[in-house]
Amino acid sequence: MDPEDPKHVLDPALAAGEEVFDRTLRPRTLADYVGQLKVRENLGILLEAARRRAEPVEHVLLCGPPGLGKTTLANIIANELGVAIKTTSGPAIDHAGALASMLLNQQDRDVFFIDEIHRLNKLVEESLYPALEDFRFDYVAGKGAGASAMRLQLPRFTCVGATTRQGLLSGPMRDRFGAVHRLDFYDRVELELIIQRSARILEFEVDPQARSELALRSRGTPRIANRLLRRVRDYAQVRADGRGTLAVTQAALAMLEVDTLGLEPLDRKILDTLIRKFRGGPVGLDTIATSVAEEPETIEDVHEPFLIQSGLLARTPRGRVATELAYRHLGMEPPPAALQQSLL
Numbered sequence: 001m002d003p004e005d006p007k008h009v010l011d012p013a014l015a016a017g018e019e020v021f022d023r024t025l026r027p028r029t030l031a032d033y034v035g036q037l038k039v040r041e042n043l044g045i046l047l048e049a050a051r052r053r054a055e056p057v058e059h060v061l062l063c064g065p066p067g068l069g070k071t072t073l074a075n076i077i078a079n080e081l082g083v084a085i086k087t088t089s090g091p092a093i094d095h096a097g098a099l100a101s102m103l104l105n106q107q108d109r110d111v112f113f114i115d116e117i118h119r120l121n122k123l124v125e126e127s128l129y130p131a132l133e134d135f136r137f138d139y140v141a142g143k144g145a146g147a148s149a150m151r152l153q154l155p156r157f158t159c160v161g162a163t164t165r166q167g168l169l170s171g172p173m174r175d176r177f178g179a180v181h182r183l184d185f186y187d188r189v190e191l192e193l194i195i196q197r198s199a200r201i202l203e204f205e206v207d208p209q210a211r212s213e214l215a216l217r218s219r220g221t222p223r224i225a226n227r228l229l230r231r232v233r234d235y236a237q238v239r240a241d242g243r244g245t246l247a248v249t250q251a252a253l254a255m256l257e258v259d260t261l262g263l264e265p266l267d268r269k270i271l272d273t274l275i276r277k278f279r280g281g282p283v284g285l286d287t288i289a290t291s292v293a294e295e296p297e298t299i300e301d302v303h304e305p306f307l308i309q310s311g312l313l314a315r316t317p318r319g320r321v322a323t324e325l326a327y328r329h330l331g332m333e334p335p336p337a338a339l340q341q342s343l344l
Contacts, residue, residue, distance in 0.1 A: 058178030185220030
């Protein structure tokens with residue numbers, strides 16, 4: 001995915017080439033972290049208790065849509081404890097031997113961060129259970145009649161898992177985590193504070209009205225807010241005087257085709273297809289995906305969460321339904337049955 005492509009500017013996933021910006025703008029302490037108040041309070045108590053007892057923190061599971069700060073919180077946990085963090089992802093650990101190598105390289109109290117932990121294969125997941133519970137790794141050496149069971153003692157590390165799909169985690173895996181926190185979408189005020197901080201780091205002057213406009217169109221996601229901020233900065237430096245005024249921000253977002261609710265062209269196409277072709281629904285996900293020439297996973301993971309959270313789309317047992325608000329946002333008069341359909 002090209003991070004400069006306007007079609008992907010509102011995708012909350014981290015695009016190729018964004019890692020440097022992401023690390024630059026990422027807060028390093030809980031005090032600098034904006035939003036997720038309950039999560040911050042609970043993590044603060046957890047970290048302080050571990051520091052006082054000089055023990056590793058309990059294993060932590062962070063859940064929620066992409067772009068909300070799960071990786072940032074994992075790095076903050078390590079930074080607050082003054083320990084190292086080693087990062088990997090579920091698909092990258094393709095066999096138990098790779099997991100054993102990673103775990104043996106940990107030091108006492110280090111943080112082992114597994115992104116997309118729900119994508120671990122079954123054999124690796126089962127090998128991880130005793131490592132999380134008893135800090136040991138069991139394996140079989142040799143084959144056939146000469147095979148023997150071996151046990152390795154591991155350092156007392158802290159595992160931080162991140163997942164965008166908590167429902168795909170098995171029960172035994174969830175039970176190994178002593179602290180489970182869900183991250184929710186951010187409100188406008190929180191996003192304005194994030195944009196203000198990021199603009200200061202980027203040395204880009206942004207007016208308060210422009211910050212508010214960016215926050216309204218960022219889909220409740222800090223990663224998208226920072227991405228839009230960078231695009232506005234580019235536009236301001238090329239087409240204006242280098243300042244992020246309200247007019248400059250609105251012009252940049254219009255060029256990116258991001259509307260006042262934070263919808264991009266594919267979001268509007270999904271709603272328009274539901275309304276014009278299927279009379280508002282209900283319609284199955286595969287039918288919608290075929291109609292808009294997009295993968296079902298992309299619609300379900302990238303577009304649906306925000307459309308549902310914004311009240312523009314409803315997911316019912318019979319399929320997806322466009323709400324009365326969706327009709328009005330697209331400038332259409334909802335039929336009498338639209339409100340009733342939304343409640344199905």
